Amino acid sequence: MSLASSPAKLDIRAIPPRERHPMIFSAFAQLNAGQAMELVNDHDPQPLHHQFQAEMPGKFSWTYLEQGPATWRVAITRLAPAHGNGQCCGSCGGA
Template sequence: MSHTSAPAALDIRTLAPRERHPLIFSTFSQLRAGQAMELINDHDPQPLHHQFQAEWPGKFSWAYLEQGPATWRVAITRLASAHSDGQCCGSCGGA
């Protein structure tokens, strides 16, 4: 698994709320396995975490770097899938 020296910082505090999640998911989808992005927000992004769990189950890790009260920073790392590691969990029949 390759790691970047520093995660890409995504400061969404000045964006309109409707623009935040699409930008976050677009940025995340461009990461390679092992790469991380650092999300900087003005509140706890728990709803975003739940959305990641629904849309990217088992494909990311979530680690708080700072937990308020004014600034919240989260490292979101894209995980390698079992297939990209040459392993199979068996649930898809090897597809």
């Protein structure tokens, strides 16, 4: 996976915890299909991963680039909708 076309590298280590997830979801919303953002954190962002799974199932991929112990880096990629590759996602009834 290449991050060369990535519009965002978010180092959230200095961001207050309550502001992190909204900032990350805002940056993700600005990605086009196929684009990735790189997240840099000081701990494993598993709670964020669970939130992505709950709120955006099938719309992202999550790839660890570095797994601690001091620095964690994750590439979060916006996936193309199923209709974009000729498949039906099932949510629209095939329309």
